Amino acid sequence: MTYAKRLHAFMLGLAITASIPAMAAPELIGRPVEYQLNLQAPATQIASEIYDLHTWMMVVCVVIFVAVFGVMFYSMFKHRRSLGHKAATFHESTAVEMAWTIVPFLIVIGMALPATKTVVAMKDTSNADLTIKATGMQWKWGYDYLKGEGEGIGFLSNLSTPRAQVGSPGVLPTEVRGENYLLEVDNEVVVPVNKKVRLVLTANDVIHAWSIPAFGVKQDAIPGFVRDTWFKAEKIGTYRGQCSELCGKEHAFMPIVVKVVSAADYSAWVAGKKKEMAALAEDPSKVWTIDELKIKGEKVYAANCVACHQAGGKGVPGAFAALDGSAVVNGPKAEQINILLNGQNSGKYPSQMPAWKQLSDADVAAVITFTRNNWSNKAAENIVQPAEVLAARK
């Protein structure tokens, strides 16, 4: 696609582009910038092919646009009755009509051919160095490293922008928004630079879409089905994207962040993550104090539960169940453990409580303990240990 590149250079040379800073030679920062007028700077081969294709098509479209509307506006200014112009009577001309059918057809072919190569390249997920499974869930992403260095690593990735920066109707945000507002997560996907990463996607509940604009990747995550796509990031950096398929109320609040690091940094991250996971795995046998569980549970609640059940535990009438004063939360703990692990469809609300079995035993125990001792709840069975959750899983 050298001619597309040449046209791109030609385009940059145009005074128009030179006068608009955001359009000329974009800086690679992996997220949108203010007053951005063009696609994000590409970080992969595919993304830069898309960038060039888009530039090439824009040039062709602008040329046609100027030509066609040049004629139309010339006619509008010259062929008016107020200037005394008399109407001609000509109509129909086989030659002209053939020409304006065939020429656009050829132009369209000129656009489709370079695109074909990119389509084929985008679908080629073979020979990947690393395979990662991404699972879309309402409203977060789960990642499992399936194959390659780091195999076995798995974690959930939640929006880390505090709700205090978002605000809510009638309540002003109490914190100043950072530059990565709604584009930051607690656990980033970490991948090595210049390695082909195959992404396998599925979803737990509804369709979501995994997207990083700088990679030129967007792929729906479909419940019950597996789709794949790939990227090979060529520059170290942090790249941000957002869920791109309407998935319910928190659709705008489940971003995707990929951190591209050097091979050495990646190995170090894998080692650290494995150690962390091993530490978590030991948890079930440990007996926790109620305060430890409550502190941990508050964090788990803020990350996973607050979107539906709300910070005050009151839920949303008609949409999400209240936990404050709930019979389940104040009743026998076995039932609450069961609902958290297996989900529940009471039929009383349009959406159902999803299963949370992907959380660790300690997380489930902590969040249950938290709900049983918070707000106005004073459950008789007020503490749940990770071991009980582990037992309930079997």
Added chain:
Amino acid sequence: MSTSTVDHAHGRALDPSHGQAHDHDHGHPHGLARWLFATNHKDIGTLYMWFAIAMLMSGGVLALMIRTELFRPGLQFFQPEFFNQLTTMHGIVMVFGAIMPAFVGFANWMIPLQVGASDMAFARMNNFSFWLLPPAALLLTVSFFVPGGATAAGWTLYAPLSTQMGPGMDLAIFALHLMGASSIMGSINIVVTILNMRAPGMTLMKMPMFCWTWLITAYLLIAVMPVLAGAITMTLTDRHFGTSFFNAAGGGDPVMYQHIFWFFGHPEVYIMILPAFGIVSQILPAFARKPLFGYASMVYATASIAILSFIVWAHHMFATGMPVTSQLFFMYATMLIAVPTGVKVFNWVATMWKGSMTFETPMLFAVGFIFVFTMGGFTGLILAVTPIDIQLQDTYYVVAHFHYVLVAGSLFALFAGFYYWSPKWTGHMYSEFRGKMHFWNSLIWFNVTFFPMHFLGLAGMPRRYADYPAQFTDFNMLATIGAFGFGLSQAYFLFFVVIPTIRGGAKAPAKPWDGAEGLEWTVPSPAPFHTFETPPLVK
């Protein structure tokens, strides 16, 4: 089938039975009964148009609520679940409530006048197809007040999100069924009227372009509305009767919903634009005082677009991850549509070339249509290219694209048609100054609203977001300001153009435009209650 003379006699014989028998030539029923039991194509056309205006205003209020929330990042006015209801209902109301009924209203009023028929072929079915619409609108309105609110699954109602919705979803499904049945009956009426009731001498290739585009549109509607009905019925049974059409856990496939929906949905977008092409193709020759450059090629281009529209649906689904061959097929087929669409634009420009043009409001809207619609056409071509589409899918670029073709396309053509034919409907000339105010305000505010959305989409802002990263703030503010300007322009249209023109104004002659051609200009203005009781002879 040469039953047209029989139909005319039949229509006359029926008249006294539902009106004042003593005055059967010019009289008609009065009061509520005139509208409730209307069988006159002009009355039904008027009903359709009032319905469309009411829905345009309600859909517009929903749009302004969306833009209000998006003025700044953060959640200021609405919870995201309500925001999703707004975007969903804005789409459904505008597509099924405003644009489609408006075109059917135009068809009812103009097709019999243009082909020299005394009325539509099936007058009572015509009444029924209109009166299905108000209950549908009522269901949609009520759905906001049921537990869980209106459906928030997007106007495309994708499964399995649609199965999570509350009873508002069921109301929307029933509303769509009603509107679909209405469209099918309306289309059958249009097809039969055009094919059987043309005046002697009015061959198909002499028909005005508006009739041609509606004939083709009506076939599209009959072909695809049942497909939509199937898709939403399967959604309904998945929701309530334990079927698993779209539920993977039961062996179904959520992506199959999208295939079925878009098999309807893509022809649907041509259903909303082909009659607009027809209106513009009539107005341009009238104000250029020069015949349409290529009548036959316009007819063939319209038919080609209609046929191609059936084989491009999956370009809405490139991000679902189709096999490479499907992606290539749908990319090539989609890009092919640019050819007949280009033929249309070139034809319009050639029609204007060396004309003797004047720029009354209908012409302004028609030229504005060509200019702005073509931008939507170009972004459509860019979106047809699979790799670029994957980059831009579900971003504001798509929102900009379809508003360029649906607002600047369909809606501007409807406005053009209103200014062109309202003298015939009302018997009064609209105020040219107010018409121009409406045009320039609409054009400018439209672009202020939607042009920045191209940039937002290119930068990666996803659509259907209640809140967005702060980098997108400035263009969103601009779009919100533009949206309020555009909304006020349409309120101006209703209160300062439409209503005053109906109430009074300069008396319109039978043919207010010196360059206009067609049978509709041979009857007085306003058109009498009954026209062409004796078919005119077309040479």
